[in-house]
Amino acid sequence: PFCALTRPLSAIACLLQTNIQSDCRWYSVSHLSVKERIEKKRKAAQMGGGQKRIDAQHQRGKLTARERVELLLDPESFVETDMFVEHRCSDFGMEQDANKFPGDSVVTGRGRINGRLVYVFSQDFTVFGGSLSGAHAQKICKIMDQALTVGAPVIGLNDSGGARIQEGVESLAGYADIFLVHPSDLPHHGSLCILTHLMLCLQDTSYLFITGPDVVKSVTNEDVTQEELGGAKTHTAVSGVAHRAFENDVEALLYLRDFFNFLPLSNQDPAPIRECQDPSDRLVKSLDTVVPFESTKAYDMLDIIHAVLDEGDFFEIMPTYAKNIVVGFARMNGRTVGIVGNQPKVASGCLDINSSVKGARFVRFCDAFNIPIITFVDVPGFLPGTAQEYGGIIRHGAKLLFAFAEATVPKITIITRKAYGGAYDVMSSKHLRGDMNYAWPTAEVAVMGAKGAVQIIFRGKENQAEAEAEYVEKFANPFPAAVRGFVDDIIEPATTRKRICRDLEVLASKKQVNPWKKHANIPL
Amino acid sequence: WTFLTGVSVTMHACTHTHTLTRTHAPHTHTHCSYGLFSSSQTFDKILIANRGEIACRVIKTCKKMGIQTVAVHSDVDSNVHVKMADEAVCVGPAPTSKSYLNMDAIMDAIRLTGAQAVHPGYGFLSENKDFAKRLAAVGVTFIGPDTHAIQAMGDKIESKLIAKAAKVNTIPGFDGVVKTAEDAVKIAQQIGYPVMIKASAGGGGKGMRIAWNDEETREGFRFSSQEAASSFGDDRLLIEKYIDNPRHIEIQVLADKHGNVLWLNERECSIQRRNQKVVEEAPSMFLDADTRRVMGEQAVQLAKAVKYSSAGTVEFLVDSKKNFYFLEMNTRLQVEHPVTECITGLDLVEQMIRIAKGYQLQQKQEDIPINGWAIESRVYAEDPFKSFGLPSIGRLSQYQEPLKLSHVRVDSGIEEGSDINIYYDPMISKLVTYGATRAEALARMEDALDNYVIRGVTHNIPLLREIITHPRFVSGDISTNFLPEVYPEGFKGHHLDEDRCRELLASAAALHVTSQLYSHKILGTQSDLMLCYRVSSAPMDQNNWELCVELGQELHDIEISKSGNSYIFMNGLCLSLQVKVDGGQVEVCGDWNLASPLLPLTINGTCRMLQCLSKESSGNIVLQYMGTLFKVRVLSKLTAKLNSYMPEKVSEDTSSILRSPMPGTVVAMSVKPGDTVADGQEICVIEAMKMQNSLTAVKQAKVKSVHCQPGETVGEGDLLVELE
16 A cells, blocks of 8 residues: 555655646645745755766766665665755855755665565665764664564665764764664664674675774775775685675676575564475485585585475575585575584584584574575584683684574484584584484494594504594494484485475474573674 | 397397397398307306496497496496496506506406406507507407508508508608607698598597698697697607598498408598587498498408408598599497498497307398498487587486387486596487488488486487488488588577477467466365365466566567467376467477476477476576577566566676686696787687687787696696686
């Protein structure tokens, strides 16, 4: 019912206008003038900073705020709020009419993505470079508050130069307001905001930094370009600030639409189930041969992940950062699941600081939004070395352990090959309340690899080869874990999909509550 | 006769019995050739000294005959043949010279398992007289001809002399070993260009070069002797007159140890690339009954001359006037033997086993029929867009043979999940279709290729499908130069005419619409549908879409509307869509199952099998249509408009960097940094699957840097050399 766009509305207004003009010319002058002014403001709001700036935005290969919203939402579903809001600054000539733009530098409202409710704000670079004024901040806070009351997510499309300098402290207060809304919505109605939960960015046009290259140069005397300092590549591959980069606006928004379908609308909604055309009992024959004979040889964990999922559809998060762990969203028999997997192809799939933090953050995301976690384990241990120890691998590795242990969503674990030492414990093991833990016949659950173990146990003794063979015989197989009940079953790889789908059905009603605490104390 | 569907090596066909097999026969059979084998005891256990599809093929027949089987394999090669066999023995590491060619290890395997006979398949040790001798020394039967025949026919020089003596037509040439490159040039000049330089011990197109002038002769000599040395351990070469534009037609013979020899008609194998066969058929459209008979009789004369026993093939070159010349005799089972089995109803492997045991042939020459037509396509893991096929490697992430279709036989030795690696032949399978007529067999081949799902490696189905539908091939106007003549600029994939293009665009757009509708299908548990998932149903009522589809550089406007308002979810979305493309109207109906790699559509009333390889959120869709992959991008009209503001992506300048076109080993690096290379000059040589490939510069430039060394293993796309 609220789907009427601004444009059709104005068309009706036009019709009214002409009718009234012809019939009652003499006393409705002021009334017409209000209509006219409404019309004028609406038109002006549509144009943002004006055609010239829109063209400039296009020339930079960027879309305008409104175009972005139009692309992100279902056709004709956008309902705009605060189109008439203007900034209140009167310094530096800002009070002049020419410097007032209806709606100010942000477009806000709600709409639908594939039929599902979402609130959205989109900063308008054509108006004062998308800078944040008090009014701008207020608009955003308004939709966030509303999203909070109905339990719907917020998507922010950021394109802003920063605080509006003319406004001084008021704009900074605006920032504080926004950030106040954000944290408060996490534990309660969990809105999804790109700024807080997931950040997507654009190659070549997205830059994000605390201080720009000029300031860096003057303070630390480092020569660095914008791209190197805070470009998409830096944040997706080096800093881990952004979760995924896209080539351009259009691609990012199209992906965002599909990605949105994986997530629940709030942390009190269950994860969505989409109709599934991929048979849940499909046997995946290729999995029987995916793990190579030699346990030192690498393979691609993504081969397993893609083969098991519905339609092979996997939305990977942070694909270029800490590549020794793979995380992302997918569906199993239509249900959204979070996938965590060690990647033997990169650094043997070992856990290090970056991969632990990446994994931990993802696991907590899933737990916060009721998304079951499926973990594929092939981990030879934690990465040794001074760089790791000095960097605090103990503290960071504990984050992943903490995250898995704390999670109360359904947790299913498949050990495909190595599960060595402490890293085995960390990877959603039975000891961390895993609901269903499986081992493939190729699984080796042990304290460490046979060679290393024998070197320690039989230090300086002969017949090491013999001892190694004995160790392999005893521990390099799934039995030691299976006889103790640390894995629930040893399964044929081909049946993995079937088993997971069946378990998810059963675990859908899982209820588990952690002991009360103000908040958990993850080792930050 | 019988169409040997039961011999297909996929696992679910394993349990086919002989009788079951016969139910596939569409015609009544004229005679029964192997009703007797059950009473004639042969061997208890056979070792198959081979791998891949041919090992599976042999095991198949052994199972039918109640013979135990032993597979041998290298340590990286645990494919289907190992699983099919009753026993398996590892005979060494991956390189063939250390495993499948490792006679000591194979002799050990025989001793270990107590196998009474060895079937060598093709390649590897199949034409190795030393191997046959060693087997004979320990009293194990070699399922193949006697060492005398192997030796006589294995040497191209000797075989030619014997053929001459047996009154078989032969090609003019030099009947001796060529020692040096200068020798080669001298001899070539005497015979007259063009000449063919080939390995004396060769086969399968390896170590074979054609030379049109002195310089090419020198180069050919160098390459051929290197390849011959690495493939056969024997670098002797010979030179003969090269017959331009010939057909390659071969006669299958079958001989027992009692002097009986039969010819089992011909196989036409003219479609070749780099002297390796791609498409074969039986019979040949070119031969009349008389020529066929004369060729058959000459083949029999040759077999008799060397006291041949077992199955063998006499290869001929046939010129446009139906003059035929003896090329060579292959003393083994040929790759393309299935087409002969299809039209004659004989199981050649079974015949070989019986003959090896000493039984007499049960058939007479007049019992050998030509029933119907059979075509074989060799499906390879290779990129047909690079010189009609450069090897590619990878893991078969998805693999479905078109066995649901009737009259299709697939001989393969791999399955979903198998690795195609650099150590072995990149053949995926042999796809054989059969029909009462050639047209029927061709139509079935077209269907079978469209239904064949291969993911994870690049394959040559685009090329195969183009060949079998090309007017020249359909009319039978072919020669061994078919590919270079038809595609002088190299193979570029299927060229879409206006109607086909419209169909493709309509299908892609319809696929996009279906997946959009599918995205709205968020379900809830019964009670909380609206509450928890809060899906507005409004957009589901959408009936019309305005889209824009990008194909190549062109944008096409498309309007789609639902025709009829009923659509049901069963296994997929049954939906019929009216599509307006560039002004034309196309109706696309389908049972849209987006999880299936196959996309069976009815387009304007015609059934078409498309395949969807990928479908991304960005609107990019890769479809296989008419065998070829097409990349399209489907966007809504609005999105397309906005997309036009997006900057174009700059692509890498490829003229100044040389990347490896395939995975392999660098065997020679001809340049070093600072050198200046001319356009077309050789930069380095990559060996992959026993083929040496010379990589050349595409412009004149100075070498900036070299990123690999001889002996190094490189992957496809690896940077080798940078030019300035």
